[in-house]
Amino acid sequence: MIVSVETQTATLDRYVPLLGAAEVDELRTLAEPLEGSTVDMVNSTAVGGGVAELLSRILPLMRELGLDTRWHVMEGNGNFFDITKAFHNALHGGAYVGGERGFEVFRQLNRVNRDRILLDGRFVVIHDPQPAPFIESRPALKSGHWFWRCHIDLSRPNPAVWSFLEPWVHRYDGAIFSSPAFARQLPLPQYLFYPSIDPLADKNIELEPEFVERVLELFSIDSKRPILTQISRFDRLKDPVGVIRAYRLVKRYFDCQLVLAGGSASDDPEGSGVLEEVRNEAGNDADIHILELPAASPLEVNALQRASTIVIQKSLREGFGLTVAEALWKKKPVVAAAVGGIPLQVIHKHTGLLAHSVEGTAYQIRFLLAHPHIGRRLAEQGHEHVRENFLITGNLRRYLTLFLHHIGG
Amino acid sequence: MTTSEQPFQFVSASYLTRVENYAAENIAELNAGLAEAGDATVFYHTFHTLRQHHFLTEGFSNDFAQWVLASLNQPALAERLASIDIRDYLSIQELRSDIRRILGEFCEERPTEATNRAFEPFYFCEAVEVVIPLHWDARTLPGFRAGLERLSHASFYHHFISSRVRLQLRTNDFSHWFRTALGMESLAARTDRIDVYTNTLDTARHELIELVDGEIGA
Numbered sequence: 001m002i003v004s005v006e007t008q009t010a011t012l013d014r015y016v017p018l019l020g021a022a023e024v025d026e027l028r029t030l031a032e033p034l035e036g037s038t039v040d041m042v043n044s045t046a047v048g049g050g051v052a053e054l055l056s057r058i059l060p061l062m063r064e065l066g067l068d069t070r071w072h073v074m075e076g077n078g079n080f081f082d083i084t085k086a087f088h089n090a091l092h093g094g095a096y097v098g099g100e101r102g103f104e105v106f107r108q109l110n111r112v113n114r115d116r117i118l119l120d121g122r123f124v125v126i127h128d129p130q131p132a133p134f135i136e137s138r139p140a141l142k143s144g145h146w147f148w149r150c151h152i153d154l155s156r157p158n159p160a161v162w163s164f165l166e167p168w169v170h171r172y173d174g175a176i177f178s179s180p181a182f183a184r185q186l187p188l189p190q191y192l193f194y195p196s197i198d199p200l201a202d203k204n205i206e207l208e209p210e211f212v213e214r215v216l217e218l219f220s221i222d223s224k225r226p227i228l229t230q231i232s233r234f235d236r237l238k239d240p241v242g243v244i245r246a247y248r249l250v251k252r253y254f255d256c257q258l259v260l261a262g263g264s265a266s267d268d269p270e271g272s273g274v275l276e277e278v279r280n281e282a283g284n285d286a287d288i289h290i291l292e293l294p295a296a297s298p299l300e301v302n303a304l305q306r307a308s309t310i311v312i313q314k315s316l317r318e319g320f321g322l323t324v325a326e327a328l329w330k331k332k333p334v335v336a337a338a339v340g341g342i343p344l345q346v347i348h349k350h351t352g353l354l355a356h357s358v359e360g361t362a363y364q365i366r367f368l369l370a371h372p373h374i375g376r377r378l379a380e381q382g383h384e385h386v387r388e389n390f391l392i393t394g395n396l397r398r399y400l401t402l403f404l405h406h407i408g409g
Numbered sequence: 410m411t412t413s414e415q416p417f418q419f420v421s422a423s424y425l426t427r428v429e430n431y432a433a434e435n436i437a438e439l440n441a442g443l444a445e446a447g448d449a450t451v452f453y454h455t456f457h458t459l460r461q462h463h464f465l466t467e468g469f470s471n472d473f474a475q476w477v478l479a480s481l482n483q484p485a486l487a488e489r490l491a492s493i494d495i496r497d498y499l500s501i502q503e504l505r506s507d508i509r510r511i512l513g514e515f516c517e518e519r520p521t522e523a524t525n526r527a528f529e530p531f532y533f534c535e536a537v538e539v540v541i542p543l544h545w546d547a548r549t550l551p552g553f554r555a556g557l558e559r560l561s562h563a564s565f566y567h568h569f570i571s572s573r574v575r576l577q578l579r580t581n582d583f584s585h586w587f588r589t590a591l592g593m594e595s596l597a598a599r600t601d602r603i604d605v606y607t608n609t610l611d612t613a614r615h616e617l618i619e620l621v622d623g624e625i626g627a
């Protein structure tokens with residue numbers, strides 16, 4: 001069955017100190033012509049994952065602006081989620097292992113879900129491939145404005161899965177992607193909505209220096225020496241071993257420490273294997289801190305980022321890589337790989353430094369350690385870049401603008 | 410204090426980015442894509458990008474120059490493209506024509522390099538603008554100053570930078586109002602001289618407020 005999700009309350013006024021009153025006031029102005037409009041959002045999970053996190057934070061803000069928002073979550077059985085996981089991997093370019101049976105399960109569960117809810121909002125936003133067939137629910141007279149928000153990278157999809165989904169996608173009034181590189185050639189308007197961070201979330205709020213110091217003490221990290229940090233799960237695509245190798249090249253010239261912090265790998269067989277490789281690579285180096293953090297440790301992650309001298313994101317492949325925006329928001333110099341959505345956040349030599357190899361990563365880190373004033377300038381500009389382009393309020397403004405544009409505002 | 414019969418109407422401007430269905434893999438394709446691109450696309454990669462990156466006051470001019478430098482390592486061509494100053498143009502057609510002339514010359518002089526594949530493709534986009542009048546206007550300089558302080562970055566950009574294309578004049582909404590409604594030619598001229606490339610939107614606004622304060626105090 002489909003459940004509707006209650007969202008937490010938030011107030012726009014709390015963003016005023018971060019953005020200025022003018023930015024927040026204009027959100028209210030833009031929302032005036034939309035007051036009372038119903039907005040239906042549909043996705044496949046109420047908790048966990050970036051989409052659920054985004055919706056839980058942006059929908060209360062829309063409500064505060066006078067839009068009548070409703071969040072609907074698909075429900076399915078294990079088969080369905082196995083299939084949607086197979087779809088997810090295939091749409092990222094992997095092989096499709098679900099077969100024709102998988103397509104039928106997908107169609108069937110979508111039919112069941114559609115039968116249980118009426119989507120009659122003035123605006124309907126369907127998130128990701130799982131509920132894409134909800135467009136079948138659109139009344140024959142094409143009431144409402146329907147958008148498909150794709151959060152994943154569709155640049156190299158498995159042809160079988162994409163050709164299965166594509167006919168539904170074509171029926172929307174617009175598609176929304178996170179990066180131009182993730183979009184497809186489609187016969188409908190395609191809009192660019194960057195993913196966003198919430199500066200008021202625990203992961204990003206300002207912290208007292210004493211709290212940051214306590215977190216460093218907890219993990220036996222020396223606050224007096226440079227700290228290089230990569231925050232990401234223990235996954236080969238995040239190249240933690242490559243990060244250690246880059247750190248070693250830096251260590252020849254700078255007495256620094258490395259923090260590799262990510263979620264616990266205890267329930268992830270692949271993650272456990274990667275963690276083992278990382279530990280082997282680190283050996284007995286007491287200045288390499290490998291931290292397995294519990295899933296809900298946003299304040300600790302925040303503290304580690306704030307304590308860092310330089311934040312690294314040396315991924316081999318990446319979705320959007322919002323950890324970069326998190327670090328830039330905290331005014332940290334960033335050295336990152338030029339993959340996925342990272343170059344949108346790190347404009348080379350303007351908001352951070354990009355690298356393409358272990359040696360290049362090490363070189364850029366050494367450069368920043370030797371020229372901290374340049375790091376500070378990049379970090380300041382990076383912070384402004386995030387404020388202008390990657391905050392939740394910007395996302396809210398894009399939704400309002402999208403709705404206004406489609407009603408001819 | 411001069412009061413204008415013609416008020417300055419502040420607006421809230423907001424922008425969407427629309428991704429086009431084509432991309433360029435090399436300089437020759439960029440040139441060809443530009444020939445086919447709509448005005449909104451040329452506008453996006455020149456005017457709009459200045460708003461998105463207004464906090465960069467050193468070495469960032471437009472998306473074409475940035476791509477040629479970052480994805481193709483062609484600093485000389487990047488420098489020529491970066492030297493294009495949007496204040497010199499009264500129409501998108503003229504702007505497009507100059508960008509294409511520079512790209513065309515490169516393609517002619519260095520045909521092999523013009524087809525070298527870029528590290529990242531250039532994705533053509535266009536800007537979609539939505540404008541809503543704000544609830545306040547100004548008939549006097551103090552009223553104008555108060556309204557100016559209440560504008561978001563996007564709306565300040567709309568009045569100060571993108572207005573050039575709309576007005577088809579080498580000026581902006583503010584100077585245009587000073588000149589035509591208040592008869593303050595000197596203030597208009599000094600406002601026209603505020604540099605949109607070496608200022609952020611915040612510092613440009615600050616400069617303008619200082620100019621207005623100077624007139625109010627005079």
